[in-house]
Amino acid sequence: MASIKDVAAEAGVSVATVSRVLNDHPSVSAEARARVLAAVGALGYRPNAVARSLRTEKTQTLGLVISDVLNPYFTALARSVEEEARALGYSVIIGNADERPDLQDHHVRNLLDRRIDGLLVSPTDGGSPLMLDAARAGTPMVFVDRWIPGVDVPVVRADGRSAVRDLVAHLHGLGHRRLAIIAGPAATTTGRERVEAFREALGAYGLELPDAYIGQGDFQAESGRRVTEGFLDLAEPPEVVFAADNLMALGALDAVRARGVRVPEDIALAAFDDIPWFVHTDPPITAIAQPTGELGRAAVRALVARIEGRPGESVTLPARLVVRRSCGEQPDSLEPSPVTNRSQT
Amino acid sequence: MASIKDVAAEAGVSVATVSRVLNDHPSVSAEARARVLAAVGALGYRPNAVARSLRTEKTQTLGLVISDVLNPYFTALARSVEEEARALGYSVIIGNADERPDLQDHHVRNLLDRRIDGLLVSPTDGGSPLMLDAARAGTPMVFVDRWIPGVDVPVVRADGRSAVRDLVAHLHGLGHRRLAIIAGPAATTTGRERVEAFREALGAYGLELPDAYIGQGDFQAESGRRVTEGFLDLAEPPEVVFAADNLMALGALDAVRARGVRVPEDIALAAFDDIPWFVHTDPPITAIAQPTGELGRAAVRALVARIEGRPGESVTLPARLVVRRSCGEQPDSLEPSPVTNRSQT
DNA sequence: CTGAAAGCGCTTACAG
DNA sequence: CTGAAAGCGCTTACAG
Numbered sequence: 075m076a077s078i079k080d081v082a083a084e085a086g087v088s089v090a091t092v093s094r095v096l097n098d099h100p101s102v103s104a105e106a107r108a109r110v111l112a113a114v115g116a117l118g119y120r121p122n123a124v125a126r127s128l129r130t131e132k133t134q135t136l137g138l139v140i141s142d143v144l145n146p147y148f149t150a151l152a153r154s155v156e157e158e159a160r161a162l163g164y165s166v167i168i169g170n171a172d173e174r175p176d177l178q179d180h181h182v183r184n185l186l187d188r189r190i191d192g193l194l195v196s197p198t199d200g201g202s203p204l205m206l207d208a209a210r211a212g213t214p215m216v217f218v219d220r221w222i223p224g225v226d227v228p229v230v231r232a233d234g235r236s237a238v239r240d241l242v243a244h245l246h247g248l249g250h251r252r253l254a255i256i257a258g259p260a261a262t263t264t265g266r267e268r269v270e271a272f273r274e275a276l277g278a279y280g281l282e283l284p285d286a287y288i289g290q291g292d293f294q295a296e297s298g299r300r301v302t303e304g305f306l307d308l309a310e311p312p313e314v315v316f317a318a319d320n321l322m323a324l325g326a327l328d329a330v331r332a333r334g335v336r337v338p339e340d341i342a343l344a345a346f347d348d349i350p351w352f353v354h355t356d357p358p359i360t361a362i363a364q365p366t367g368e369l370g371r372a373a374v375r376a377l378v379a380r381i382e383g384r385p386g387e388s389v390t391l392p393a394r395l396v397v398r399r400s401c402g403e404q405p406d407s408l409e410p411s412p413v414t415n416r417s418q419t
Numbered sequence: 420m421a422s423i424k425d426v427a428a429e430a431g432v433s434v435a436t437v438s439r440v441l442n443d444h445p446s447v448s449a450e451a452r453a454r455v456l457a458a459v460g461a462l463g464y465r466p467n468a469v470a471r472s473l474r475t476e477k478t479q480t481l482g483l484v485i486s487d488v489l490n491p492y493f494t495a496l497a498r499s500v501e502e503e504a505r506a507l508g509y510s511v512i513i514g515n516a517d518e519r520p521d522l523q524d525h526h527v528r529n530l531l532d533r534r535i536d537g538l539l540v541s542p543t544d545g546g547s548p549l550m551l552d553a554a555r556a557g558t559p560m561v562f563v564d565r566w567i568p569g570v571d572v573p574v575v576r577a578d579g580r581s582a583v584r585d586l587v588a589h590l591h592g593l594g595h596r597r598l599a600i601i602a603g604p605a606a607t608t609t610g611r612e613r614v615e616a617f618r619e620a621l622g623a624y625g626l627e628l629p630d631a632y633i634g635q636g637d638f639q640a641e642s643g644r645r646v647t648e649g650f651l652d653l654a655e656p657p658e659v660v661f662a663a664d665n666l667m668a669l670g671a672l673d674a675v676r677a678r679g680v681r682v683p684e685d686i687a688l689a690a691f692d693d694i695p696w697f698v699h700t701d702p703p704i705t706a707i708a709q710p711t712g713e714l715g716r717a718a719v720r721a722l723v724a725r726i727e728g729r730p731g732e733s734v735t736l737p738a739r740l741v742v743r744r745s746c747g748e749q750p751d752s753l754e755p756s757p758v759t760n761r762s763q764t
Numbered sequence: 765c766t767g768a769a770a771g772c773g774c775t776t777a778c779a780g
Numbered sequence: 781c782t783g784a785a786a787g788c789g790c791t792t793a794c795a796g
Contacts, residue, residue, distance in 0.1 A: 077788090077789055077790085078789060078790060078791095079789080087766080087767085088766065088767045088768075089767090089789090089790080089791090090766070090767055090768080090769095090791080090792080091765085091766065091767075093790070093791055093792085094765095094766090094791090094792095096790095097791080099792095101765055101766085102765070102766085103765055103766085106765080106766080118552075120528075120531065120532050121532065121789085121790075122473075122532070122534060122788090122789050122790070123532045123533045123534065123790095124469055124472045124473045124478065124533065124534050124788090124789080124790090125473050125772090125788070125789030125790040125791090126789080126790055126791075127469045127772095127790090128467075128469045128470050128473050128771095128772050128773065128774085128788090128789080128790070129771080129772050129789080129790045129791050129792085130772085130790085130791070131772075133469065143494060143497065143498050144491075144494060144495065144498060146489075146491070149488060149489060149494050150489065152488065153488050153489060153515060156515060160525075165512065165529055165533075167510070167512050168513055170498060170501060180505075183465075184510055186465065187465050187466065187467070187468045188468045188469065188510075189467060189468065189469050207463075295695070324695055324696070324699070327699045328698070328699075331698075331699070350640070350669055351669070351696040351699075351700065353673070353676075354669070354672045354673075354676070354696075354700045354701060355696065355699045355700055355701065356699060356700065356701030356702070357701070422772090422773055422774085423773060423774065423775095424773080432782080432783085433782070433783045433784075434773090434774080434775090434783090435775080435776080435782070435783055435784080435785095436781085436782060436783075438774070438775055438776085439775090439776095439781095439782090441774095442775080444776095446781055446782085447781070447782085448781055448782085451781080451782080466773085466774075467772090467773050467774070468774095469772090469773080469774090470772070470773030470774040470775090470788090471773080471774055471775075472774090472788095473772090473773080473774070473787095473788050473789065473790085474773080474774045474775050474776085474787080474788050475774085475775070475788085476788075
């Protein structure tokens with residue numbers, strides 16, 4: 075592969091001049107520029123990004139450590155992150171933690187070793203020493219979706235509180251009184267917050283959230299299934315199951331279907347995170363939609379700000395309730411077309 | 420950040436010795452090794468992968484250029500690719516082409532500039548000069564899922580022919596005679612092959628595939644919707660719509676739902692690519708499932724073989740039909756649990 | 765405007 | 781077993 079030396083030789087100039095042309099440095103004569111460009115074309119020369127990075131101490135690369143790529147919410151988030159990063163001149167390397175702290179650490183370490191310019195993370199747990207050290211050491215970093223309290227890092231996320239209140243109002247209005255939740259891991263902020271928001275919203279109607287109605291899930295489908303089976307085995311099963319993410323809702327649907335229980339006649343189902351398929355499930359599922367695309371873009375902007383030495387603020391965007399038929403009753407309003415929905419990402 | 424010089428100074432040895440310890444070179448005294456390791460620990464030293472790559476001309480990185488990350492099939496593929504790569508000591512950088520040749524080229528170029536050790540690609544089109552040049556120039560490369568004929572690059576893919584025959588047999592057995600397909604782009608191998616396989620399978624029953632029953636899609640949901648609307652507007656609409664990927668099936672479902680048409684009573688629907696949600700759609704969707712996880716792993720193994728100078732063969736794995744209710748009739752057999760399904764990836 | 769030279773952080777023959 | 785030195789491919793003060 076041709077190097078800058080070859081180009082210099084071909085153009086009859088020094089490598090410094092070639093470098094200047096390549097980097098649009100102003101002080102290059104028009105003639106030298108033309109010769110260099112011609113040589114670049116003739117040799118099919120492409121600058122070696124590795125060498126450039128070593129020299130400039132910039133890789134123009136962002137790391138994104140995500141909890142689970144197979145979760146459509148995170149896939150959409152990753153996509154919008156990549157788009158915004160590309161627009162700002164960065165590439166992104168995605169590390170899939172699969173909800174495993176050890177894998178998360180593997181990726182953080184790998185990304186740091188590769189000298190990424192900044193790190194976007196949606197932590198799987200309360201934060202490993204490695205990640206906390208990186209933050210303390212001044213690695214530009216931004217939390218997205220989930221975060222770690224007490225760490226001085228901007229947080230870009232959705233606030234689901236008001237949407238959860240809307241959901242509970244909807245459920246209460248339909249006459250439901252025994253509401254259960256499939257919670258995410260208590261080690262994650264979203265795992266805790268969604269339960270708390272649900273409990274608070276219930277409180278406003280004088281309803282309790284008994285321990286038997288809090289099933290411990292891990293944001294994966296299998297846990298949603300297991301927890302739902304437990305709910306169905308209760309002497310007094312809940313009238314509603316609220317899954318704290320879309321994969322656990324999938325598992326809940328599996329469990330319900332295996333038992334021959336009907337939704338919403340026998341049990342109502344709602345989910346946090348909306349996905350295109352929820353329009354077409356049997357029945358269509360009432361869900362809380364996050365502004366995923368906007369979150370990804372805001373997170374990248376905050377991270378790039380930090381990289382460039384600017385402040386980079388936290389951003390909180392509201393989630394919203396999308397009513398469908400899985401909790402009973404007809405939708406209050408016309409459903410937006412699901413294809414249109416996709417454009418939100 | 421501490422460099423190898425700092426470690427050498429701290430340990431009282433040369434940087435060469437530090438490097439040897441770090442790379443498990445045998446000729447290092449136990450004592451020197453211990454001192455270096457202690458210094459590494461004390462300084463929290465991590466080797467700079469950028470510098471190492473420049474020197475060794477190896478990045479231990481694979482590039483994966485994928486047609487569309489939001490497509491669950493490709494998400495699953497990307498995940499298995501990353502897993503296998505990690506097991507073999509490689510990281511992977513994913514480039515999402517979004518079915519756009521220009522974006523595909525952007526990513527290929529970017530990956531090449533970063534000097535990835537090898538490239539895995541599922542081409543969006545017939546192949547840009549850039550990609551063909553890279554292959555010709557000897558960049559280790561493997562095609563996965565889709566490929567470009569006439570290029571000397573191993574291909575790892577699923578063969579859907581027999582599954583498509585099974586599908587047509589199933590449809591014919593249910594009495595359907597007017598079968599239509601939502602095709603993928605003719606510029607892609609999978610786009611062409613699925614239509615051909617369908618046409619051949621129909622031929623075995625003396626059925627034709629008239630042009631009016633071939634809708635041109637682009638593997639995205641919106642095109643599935645548009646094509647399906649066209650089918651429904653026909654004087655003699657088809658009895659079956661077979662979508663060549665899962666996203667176009669989603670679009671078809673949108674269109675059918677918007678018209679108030681019932682599946683399978685008014686029209687049957689089947690899809691290429693199976694996803695967990697197909698178990699829970701209304702009705703559950705008959706689909707052709709690819710061994711996605713195995714494809715991803717095989718592709719990585721073939722690529723790494725090429726990188727290491729070994730042959731690296733092409734692999735073709737069979738896809739299989741999963742019958743559900745969207746074409747009429749009850750499933751022939753018990754549906755495997757969808758959570759179990761996921762483990763295939 | 766241009767070039768020679770230093771240096772980014774590593775690895776690896778080479779000599780001892 | 782160990783170290784001095786060269787070199788990977790760039791960029792960038794510095795001097796002219």
